[in-house]
Amino acid sequence: MFNTEGVMNVTLRDIASKLQRSYGNITYYYGTKEVLINELFDDMHQELNELQEISRDQNLLSYLLKLPEVSFEITRKYVFFTVDHNELKRNFPLFFTRMNELHNNRKAQWLGILNRLLAEGYLKSDLSEGDLQYIMFLSGCVRTAYFQLMDAAAYDQRDYLQTVNALLKPYLSKQGLGLYKLYLNSEL
Numbered sequence: 001m002f003n004t005e006g007v008m009n010v011t012l013r014d015i016a017s018k019l020q021r022s023y024g025n026i027t028y029y030y031g032t033k034e035v036l037i038n039e040l041f042d043d044m045h046q047e048l049n050e051l052q053e054i055s056r057d058q059n060l061l062s063y064l065l066k067l068p069e070v071s072f073e074i075t076r077k078y079v080f081f082t083v084d085h086n087e088l089k090r091n092f093p094l095f096f097t098r099m100n101e102l103h104n105n106r107k108a109q110w111l112g113i114l115n116r117l118l119a120e121g122y123l124k125s126d127l128s129e130g131d132l133q134y135i136m137f138l139s140g141c142v143r144t145a146y147f148q149l150m151d152a153a154a155y156d157q158r159d160y161l162q163t164v165n166a167l168l169k170p171y172l173s174k175q176g177l178g179l180y181k182l183y184l185n186s187e188l
Contacts, residue, residue: 002080003152007037008087034092041095044078045102052109061122061176064113065183068143068164072157075147082147110136122176131171138167 001010001018012033016026030036051070058066075082081099089096114132117123123132142164147155165180172180 002037002040002084003078006087007033007080007084008091012036034095037088037092037095038098040078041081041099041102044074044081047074047077048106059179060113060116060120061179062183064117064168065165065180069157069161072160075143076155079147079152082144085144085148107136117176121173122179123171124173127171135168135171139164142167 001015005014010033012026012030013023015036016023019026030039048071051067051074081088088099111132114123114135118125118127118132146160146163165183169177169180
């Protein structure tokens with residue numbers, strides 16, 4: 001309901017009605033909408049953490065290129081966190097602070113991955129720490145814009161994968177570009 005109607009347009013009474021439960025039953029488990037949002041965020045965060053464990057045995061660049069594909073459905077499932085970002089920030093400041101802390105932890109992990117790719121020669125050798133942070137910023141912007149600007153009916157996993165991965169291309173070394181091209185050919 002948050003995804004289709006917007007987080008601020010759905011009340012706990014609406015949720016109770018949709019689930020055919022009493023309002024009291026819903027508020028017993030989720031005293032406020034913010035508590036429910038926190039629970040949903042925990043679920044999403046757990047699902048994303050599980051993705052980090054998949055395919056870790058493959059090449060790190062291949063893993064990074066595959067990740068948007070496997071995270072696509074999770075992002076769609078919880079798209080209101082992206083689409084209603086400003087509403088969440090305005091109306092649930094404690095939740096938003098917590099969400100930012102977890103996102104900052106995740107960013108630190110991804111910065112570590114980019115640093116490893118740089119050390120392994122998959123990224124251009126002249127990239128600085130600032131460049132790597134810029135790549136992460138671009139990635140976040142592209143991922144967010146895709147879901148905020150597209151109509152939900154137009155979400156397409158393949159298009160999303162290509163869009164997200166294309167931003168990495170200018171920063172890849174010759175070795176990285178070779179693997180990138182192999183990956184693209186395997187996806188076609």
